[in-house]
Amino acid sequence: MASSYDYFLLGDHAAARAAIRSALEAQGFTITETPTGGFFAKRGSTARTVWLGAMAGSKFVINLAVDFMTDAQGLLVARLHRDMTSGALLGGAIGAAKTATIFGETGDAVANDLVARQVLANRIDNA
Secondary structure, eight states: OOSEEEEEEOSOHHHHHHHHHHHHHHTTOEEEEOTTSOEEEEESOHHHHHHHGGGGGGGOOEEEEEEEEEOTTSOEEEEEEEOOTTSSOSSHHHHHHHHHHHHHHHHHHHHHHHHHTTOEEEEEEEO
């Protein structure tokens, strides 16, 4: 399982950022911008996850972050990773497994969305 995904994006950087945002929103995430120019993506309910842990079902909270950088060829690189700054992992061992599964599914769905938009040059799964 990857710890993060790097998406190398073709074309205009503003349009590529918008494509990443749309791909995450299509997966049910609410996006807010970070002070560093990245994205914070949240799906689910923190309150429900605190009360029910891994049994929160589709409302199990997952927080992701996207950081942007430029590679040596000038391509925009979007790094998708789990946001671990928002507090302790909820849901125990089952919650950790559920988070890993959701993260992997989201990484694949974002890549598929970017391919469909014809903006994905390459994807690297980081260990």
